[in-house]
Amino acid sequence: xEEFVVDLRKLKDTDKQxxxxxxxxxxxxxxxxxxxxxxxxxxxxxxxEHFGEGSYIVAPLSxxxxxxxxxxxxxxxxxxxxAMARGGITIEDxxxxxxxxxxxxxxxxxxxxxxxxxxxxxxxxAAWIGAGATILPGVTVGKHAIVGAGSVVTKDxxxxxxxxxxxxxxxxxxxxxxxxKALDPAVINSYVxxxxxxxxxxxxxxMKPYGEGDSLAExxxxxxxxxxxxxxxxxxxxxxxxxxxxxxxxxxxxxRRLGDxxxxxxxxxxxPGKMIAIAYEVTDxxxxxxAEWSFLDDF
Numbered sequence: 001x002e003e004f005v006v007d008l009r010k011l012k013d014t015d016k017q018x019x020x021x022x023x024x025x026x027x028x029x030x031x032x033x034x035x036x037x038x039x040x041x042x043x044x045x046x047x048x049e050h051f052g053e054g055s056y057i058v059a060p061l062s063x064x065x066x067x068x069x070x071x072x073x074x075x076x077x078x079x080x081x082x083a084m085a086r087g088g089i090t091i092e093d094x095x096x097x098x099x100x101x102x103x104x105x106x107x108x109x110x111x112x113x114x115x116x117x118x119x120x121x122x123x124x125x126a127a128w129i130g131a132g133a134t135i136l137p138g139v140t141v142g143k144h145a146i147v148g149a150g151s152v153v154t155k156d157x158x159x160x161x162x163x164x165x166x167x168x169x170x171x172x173x174x175x176x177x178x179x180x181k182a183l184d185p186a187v188i189n190s191y192v193x194x195x196x197x198x199x200x201x202x203x204x205x206x207m208k209p210y211g212e213g214d215s216l217a218e219x220x221x222x223x224x225x226x227x228x229x230x231x232x233x234x235x236x237x238x239x240x241x242x243x244x245x246x247x248x249x250x251x252x253x254x255x256r257r258l259g260d261x262x263x264x265x266x267x268x269x270x271x272p273g274k275m276i277a278i279a280y281e282v283t284d285x286x287x288x289x290x291a292e293w294s295f296l297d298d299f
Contacts, residue, residue, distance in 0.1 A: 003138070006086060006106070006116040022046070022066055030060040047071060052093065057081070068105075072125075077101075087118030087137055095123050098131035098149070105137050124159070133168075144174060 029042040043057055046066050052073035063069070063083040071077075072093035080100045083089055087105030091097075103123075109115040119138030123129065127141045130149035141147060141157045148164030148171075157163050162172040 003117065003119045004087075006118060007112075008114045008116065018067070019064070022063065026061060026063060026066075032059070034059060058099075078131075086116060088120035089123075090120070091123045092125040092127075092143075094126040095129070096127075097123075097129045098133075100132045101129050102134040104135065107137050127157075144176075146174070 025042070025046050029039070029046065032039045032042050039059075044051060046061075046063070047069060050067075050070045052071055052075060054073050055071055055075040055077075057077040058079040060079060061077075061081055061083075063081075063085060065085040066083065068085040068088045069083060070090045072091060072095065074093055075091055075095045075097075077091075077097045078099040078101075081097060082102040082104075084102075084104045084106055089103055089105050103121055105121045106116045106118040109117060117137070121135055121137065122140040123135070124141060124143040124145070126143055127145045127147070129135070129141070129147045130151065132150045133147045134152045135141065135147070136152065136154050139153050139156060141153065142159035142161060144160050145157045146162045147153055147157065147168065148162065150166075151164050151168040152166040153163065154167040157168070158170065158173075160174040160176050161170045162174060163170050165171075
């Protein structure tokens with residue numbers, strides 16, 4: 001999408017009604033219980049087919065022209081995102097966006113304030129946008145790049161770069177080889193564990209570490225390849241394997257002391273099986289609070 005100009009005084013009635021409808025949909029999302037079917041439906045109602053599988057947005061969300069946004073797979077967007085998308089915003093797969101980020105694809109003319117200059121914003125695969133950062137119109141953030149917290153990005157960010165400041169400047173080039181090493185199974189297995197079902201079948205779980213030791217923010221369980229979800233008498237998750245064996249797993253498995261930060265991790269697609277459950281647990285000082293647990297229907 002090329003640069004273009006919009007005169008707000010000349011908007012059609014259909015455009016005005018679309019803006020009102022979006023405002024109402026955002027209100028519905030921001031007042032819906034998170035991590036429920038209703039919450040995900042509210043997100044889909046806003047973005048439709050432009051919201052990729054495995055992606056998640058933490059409310060509240062503010063957006064203008066959300067129909068001009070494309071969000072890829074396995075994207076995580078923390079709370080208070082401001083997305084001014086009249087010029088178009090594309091967020092590719094595996095991007096992480098921290099809280100209180102602003103992504104702006106339009107700006108007011110300095111003299112004709114009702115006239116907008118619109119330029120598309122592109123955030124490439126696996127980029128990480130730090131808390132409180134602002135991305136200005138026309139910017140492309142490169143793949144695996146990092147935008148430091150509070151930065152104001154006025155120019156394109158090269159791939160594998162760390163930028164900080166206002167205006168943001170490159171302060172470091174990340175080691176591309178380390179991203180390639182992360183694909184090595186030995187490295188993957190340092191973050192992904194396995195457990196044995198009855199009969200010797202193997203399942204997997206992935207963990208997102210924070211801090212030191214066993215401090216974890218999330219555990220994701222992966223069922224064996226070909227498993228089918230079934231309902232167990234105790235109300236917990238169960239699976240029927242390809243050979244007909246029926247299994248279930250207790251909510252108490254893999255209990256660990258978890259850190260203060262709750263943030264999703266993305267299941268590595270190179271591991272067998274599919275994600276079947278997410279467990280959260282938070283500590284407040286020395287007190288471990290009750291874990292939140294949700295089983296996924298689309299595993």
